[in-house]
Amino acid sequence: MTQETYYVQGMSCSSCAKTFEDNVKEIKSVDDADVNFGASKITVYGEASIEDLEKAGSFEQLAVSKEYNKQSFDLMKTLKSNWHLVTSFILLLVGLVTLSQLGEEHIVTTTIFLGSIAIGGYSLLQAGVRNLIKWRFDMKTLMTIAVIGAVIIGEWVEGAVVVILFAISEWLEEFSIDRARSSIQSLMDLAPDTATVKRNGQNEVVNVKNIEIGETVIIKPGEKIPVDGVVSIGESSINQAAITGESVPVYKAGGENVFAGTLNEEGYLEITAQKRADQSTLAKIIHLVEEAQNEKAPAQQLIDRFAAYYTPLIMVIALGVATIPPLAFGLSFETWLYQGLAVLVVGCPCALVISTPVAIVTAIGSAARNGVLIKGGSFLETLGRIKAIAFDKTGTITQGNPVVQQYELFDDHVSPKEFFQLASALETKSQHPLAQSIIDYTDNQFGMNEAFTVESFQSLTGKGVQGTIDGTHYTIGSPEIFELTEKQQTKIEEAQEQGFTVIILGDQERPLGFINIADPLRSIAKDMIEQLKEAQLTDTILLTGDHDRTAQSISHQVGIHQYIAKLLPKDKRTQIQQLQESHGTVAMVGDGVNDAPALATADVGIAMGGAGTDTALETADVALMGDDLTNLPYTVKLSRKTLRIIKQNIIFALSTKAIALLFVIPGWLTLWIAILADMGATLLVTLNALRLMKQNK
Known part of the structure; x- marks a missing residue:
């Protein structure tokens, strides 16, 4: 089955998107179709030409293209594309003048108003009649019945006003949702269209899509980097804010990675392309943001189910309003038919249906611009409800790179240089994670002594290592394997209480000294x-494999109120499950690789550090693209504000309908009143949701 994805312009409401999807599915050569309303895209399974797709979207004058078209607001272009609305409005004004001169019943007056209704409401009436034939009930069906009813009872002016105001409402809705989608456009605008590439000894300007892996790309000061790559020549400060959310430019030199869409601020660079343009970190972010915006949050799913029953219910209520008073109480049929038509208009679910998706689209896009990738509306909503958050220690709260912080010698006959060179000689053969920190410290401070050869090397599982150097037997490892004096034991315990991991070096007679190692916060x-x-x-919890004293010290220094120590990687998953039982909804923060089971178990x-890390991008529900921890509280605040706005929008949309219906x-x-209430509610809930665009760190 062939599969093609197209960009769609003019898709302003989720019900219209569903209608478009259904129409495309009816094309004989199409097996299936999937509309992404948030990203304004459609994926077609099967074969269909752009002409076929635009015909399926003709009810909304949808424009379909294979490539993404950058859009900007142009008043003249907008007026031209909405010529029918402009013409309808002009005819309405002429009709009002004619009405005052010739009267309501005159053929000229009637013709002008009918022309206004026909021109302004052509697409509306076309879609509405088609929906009625197929027994498909949406907002256009309601409006079509209302307009036809107004014409039947001779309410020419109000019929024309309903058509024009509904068209204006749709345009405002389209403009607002396009503003919400602007985050995707801003991400797409990050990558340049062309780049300078070295080919056959010459510099060639090529389309970024044609850059192959391994090619050398030239980046001048002030230019954007077109593809992910490694710096081969030059050094410069790179503004990575668009990808990682970092506010301060990052210095890059030979051998360091750079990302597509970032800005070279000052130096000349040559980079070796590591990925094609469509496989770059930026391309993956855009794709994931588009997919995330299409994923419905639980609140949106609930509203969609509600709307499926709401629209038919409104039609039943309108029918009751139009028929019960005349039939049961002998009241004016024309008066109550008019009231029934007004109920149809005010009951239009525009504001309710758009209240949630516009907030989700805006929030996910706003997060992406700030270096946070949220994989869907459900995760955004869940994050807004979390009761506790657990942190892996290494690489999250700490820098993930243990270093020697302090040391103390017990024997005055051993110099610091000899002490560390002996320790490094033993640790060179060790596989322990802390061994490298001792080797690096020795090399930087004293230099390695290659004359120290270790013989009879032996690993003491979980405790340390031992071996013979120049005929003397040495041991290095945890304090438990040494006999310490009371004074030495006190110093070791003090160091452990401060959060240090203590390593002791000793010979066959006595401990020679200890080294304090810590992973800096x-x-x-x-x-x-x-x-x-x-x-x-x-409710913040630290999960770590360190002993209790180190975990307690780090928790105290940072302000985390609970810690769970001595955990193996598999134990973290169990702890997350227990935290869910005691706290409810729990989030887990980790590096996306070693903590995968715990991350998957958390809500x-x-x-x-998701930038450039495929595992984090693919497995995490939320990826902080940089190592900036301030992105975490920003994301929590954004998700909670999104939930508040969704609740406000739903309450406002329903209460507006209820108040207007009381006027019956x-x-x-x-x-x-009905159309103004519907248009006003739609506009206000959209503007309320767009406030999320201004949510900054």
Whole structure:
């Protein structure tokens, strides 16, 4: 089965997107179709030409293209594309003048108003009649019945006003949803269209799509990097804010990775392309954001199910309003038919249906611009409800690179240089994760002594290593394998209480000294925890394989209120399950690789440093593209604000309908009031959702 994806312009409402999808599915050569409303795309399974697709979308004048077309607001272009609306409005004005001169019943007056209705409401009436034939009930069906009814009872002016205001409402809705989608457009605008590539000894300007892996790309100061690659020549500061959310440019030199869409600020660079343009980190982010915006949040799924029953219910209510008073109480049939038509208009579910998706689209796009990739509306909504958040220690709260912090010698006859060179000689043969920190420290401070050869080397599983150097037997490892004096034991315990991992070197007679090693805390870890507390998320838990004293020290320094120590990787998953039982909804923050089971078990898995890491991008529910921990409280605040806005929109949309419907009781509801209430509600819920675009860190 062939599969093609097309971009669609003019898709302003989710019900219209569903209608378009259904129409495409009816094309004989198409097996299936899937519309992504958030990204304004359609994936077609089978064969269909652009002409076929645009015919299927003719009810909404949808424009279909294979390539993404960058859009910008142009007043003249907008007026031209909405000529029918402009013409309809002009005819309405002429009709009002004619009405005052010739009267309501005159043929000229009637003709002008009918012309206004026909021109302004052609696409509306076409789609509505088609829906009625197929027994498909949506907002256009309701409006079509209302307009036809207004014409039948001679309400020419109000029929024309309903058509024009509904067209304006649709245009405003389309403009607003395009603003919500602007985050995707801004991401697409990051990558340049062309780049300079070295080929056959010459510099050639080529389309970025034609850059092959392994080719050398030239990046001048002020230019954007077109593909992911490695710096081969030059050095410069790179602004990576668009990908990682980092506000400060990052220095890059030979051998370091750079990302497509980032800005070369000052130096000349040559990079070796590692990925094609359509496989870059930026391309993956765009794809994942588009997919995320299409995934419906639980609130949206609930509204969609509600709307499926709501629209037929409104039609039943309208029918009751139009028929029961005349038939049961002998009241004016024309008056109550008019009221029934007004109920159809005010009951239009535009505001309700768009209340959630516009908020989800805006929030996910806003997060992407700030270096946070949220994989779908369900995760955004769940994140807004989390009660506790667990952190892996290494690489998340700490820098993930243990280093020697302090040392103390017990024997004055051993110099620091000899002490560390002996320790490094033993650790060179060790596989322990902390061994490298001792080797690096020795090499930087004293230099390695290659004359120290270790013989009779032996590993003491889980405790340390031992071996013979120049005829003397040495052991290096945890304090438990040494006999310590009371004074030495006190110093070791003090160091452990401060969060250090203590390594002791000794010979066959006595301990020679100890080394304090620690994985430095991230400088912003404490601020991040404080910001989470400000967001009323106080249940924070540290998960670590370290012993209790180190875990306690780190938790105290950072402000995490609970810690669970001595955990193996498999134990973290169990702890997440227990936290879910005790706290409810739990998020887990880790590196996206070693913590995969725990991340998958948590209600929301959050991976650190997703930029360039395929595993994090693919497995995490939320990826913090950089290592900036302040992105975490920002994301929590954004998700909670999104939930508030969705609730506000739903309440406002339903209450507006309810208040307008109450106007039926005294007979005050008019088509004018009905359409203004519907248009006003739609516009306000959209503008309310667009406030999420201004949510910054």
